[in-house]
Amino acid sequence: MCDTKLMTQRDLATPTPSANDGRPADLRAEAFQGVRDARSRELAEDYVELIAELIHDHGEARPVEIAARLGVRPPTVTKALDRLAREGLITRAKYRSVFLTDEGRALARECRRRHEIVLRFLLSLGLDAETAERDAEGIEHHVSERTLALFAAYASKS
Amino acid sequence: MCDTKLMTQRDLATPTPSANDGRPADLRAEAFQGVRDARSRELAEDYVELIAELIHDHGEARPVEIAARLGVRPPTVTKALDRLAREGLITRAKYRSVFLTDEGRALARECRRRHEIVLRFLLSLGLDAETAERDAEGIEHHVSERTLALFAAYASKS
DNA sequence: TCTGATTGTTAGCATTGTCTAACTTTATGC
DNA sequence: GCATAAAGTTAGACAATGCTAACAATCAGA
Ligand SMILES: [Mn+2]
Ligand SMILES: [Mn+2]
Ligand SMILES: [Mn+2]
Ligand SMILES: [Mn+2]
Numbered sequence: 001m002c003d004t005k006l007m008t009q010r011d012l013a014t015p016t017p018s019a020n021d022g023r024p025a026d027l028r029a030e031a032f033q034g035v036r037d038a039r040s041r042e043l044a045e046d047y048v049e050l051i052a053e054l055i056h057d058h059g060e061a062r063p064v065e066i067a068a069r070l071g072v073r074p075p076t077v078t079k080a081l082d083r084l085a086r087e088g089l090i091t092r093a094k095y096r097s098v099f100l101t102d103e104g105r106a107l108a109r110e111c112r113r114r115h116e117i118v119l120r121f122l123l124s125l126g127l128d129a130e131t132a133e134r135d136a137e138g139i140e141h142h143v144s145e146r147t148l149a150l151f152a153a154y155a156s157k158s
Numbered sequence: 159m160c161d162t163k164l165m166t167q168r169d170l171a172t173p174t175p176s177a178n179d180g181r182p183a184d185l186r187a188e189a190f191q192g193v194r195d196a197r198s199r200e201l202a203e204d205y206v207e208l209i210a211e212l213i214h215d216h217g218e219a220r221p222v223e224i225a226a227r228l229g230v231r232p233p234t235v236t237k238a239l240d241r242l243a244r245e246g247l248i249t250r251a252k253y254r255s256v257f258l259t260d261e262g263r264a265l266a267r268e269c270r271r272r273h274e275i276v277l278r279f280l281l282s283l284g285l286d287a288e289t290a291e292r293d294a295e296g297i298e299h300h301v302s303e304r305t306l307a308l309f310a311a312y313a314s315k316s
Numbered sequence: 317t318c319t320g321a322t323t324g325t326t327a328g329c330a331t332t333g334t335c336t337a338a339c340t341t342t343a344t345g346c
Numbered sequence: 347g348c349a350t351a352a353a354g355t356t357a358g359a360c361a362a363t364g365c366t367a368a369c370a371a372t373c374a375g376a
Contacts, residue, residue, distance in 0.1 A: 027288065032230075033229045034295075034296070036334090038296055042197070043362085072363090074323075074325085075326080077324090079364085094371085095325080095371055096324095122305065133189055134188075134192055138193040142293060142300065230333090230334070231336080233335075233354090233357095252354080253341055
């Protein structure tokens with residue numbers, strides 16, 4: 001039934017010190033931790049960025065609009081907005097539209113900046129607009145300030 | 159208690175057709191959906207990539223090593239491996255080391271390729287090694303094949 | 317001003333991903 | 347070969363993120 005040779009613990013223990021050694025294990029773990037942290041912030045970032053945009057373009061941010069633009073169902077938005085309110089990024093009253101707190105507005109500004117730098121960079125690399133927008137939406141949450149600076153420099157130089 | 163002016167639904171409804179119009183709402187929703195899909199694949203990708211690397215470098219992939227490199231606790235790994243097995247990416251027996259299925263190996267190869275292209279690209283942009291590794295770990299899951307091609311071209315050209 | 321359509325919330329479910337505490341199995345070293 | 351150390355699993359908790367179905371509030375038009 002089981003055709004894989006069952007190796008016992010420590011079987012091939014000879015470390016085989018090939019490529020990456022030293023203490024990259026720690027650094028790697030930190031990198032992964034950083035990615036997990038970024039992932040936990042993604043949702044809030046996309047929400048506040050979108051809310052700021054809706055307020056700017058339409059005068060207000062309604063849950064139904066947020067849901068449509070994010071491509072999720074209204075109850076998902078309700079729950080997410082509750083979390084954002086709990087985190088102090090927005091204020092809201094039942095059945096009413098959504099407002100950003102100062103903190104939320106600051107985060108939105110920061111996200112919009114990142115988004116635009118990444119997007120402009122991808123476009124300046126020669127990527128088509130649609131793919132650029134798609135990729136930027138994911139990448140924006142995972143670029144360090146340092147990388148962002150390089151992206152901005154490249155985009156303005158080209 | 160509530161100092162925000164409570165706007166009623168449709169208050170500032172004048173559409174204010176500023177910048178982005180047309181049907182970008184749909185496209186945006188698709189972009190967000192794509193990011194959500196990518197996010198749901200992130201974990202499996204990092205696991206199989208790491209497992210392949212451990213097998214290559216050390217002859218086997220043990221949960222304790224996986225946990226150390228990812229910076230998570232052993233039970234987290236156990237549960238994740240159960241999911242990967244259920245998805246057909248790995249095979250395993252209790253208390254034994256982990257093996258990749260053909261499908262898992264194929265995914266690992268693909269992830270490694272993406273990871274390396276992104277990493278080389280960031281380095282060729284002038285980013286320091288540590289930040290590059292950090293950012294690559296997050297970005298790799300959100301670059302389209304098209305973007306990847308541009309990254310590869312830039313890196314080899316520079 | 318009703319009344320039907322639209323919008324929003326609630327309740328309840330499923331999955332993922334993380335943890336700690338406690339337990340079991342395997343490996344190691346004497 | 348046994349005792350201890352190390353590795354791995356199980357159980358159970360919890361938060362986040364999504365969904366559907368059902369209900370409630372608001373809006374808009376006749
Ligand atoms: Mn985004
Ligand atoms: Mn964005
Ligand atoms: Mn990664
Ligand atoms: Mn990777």
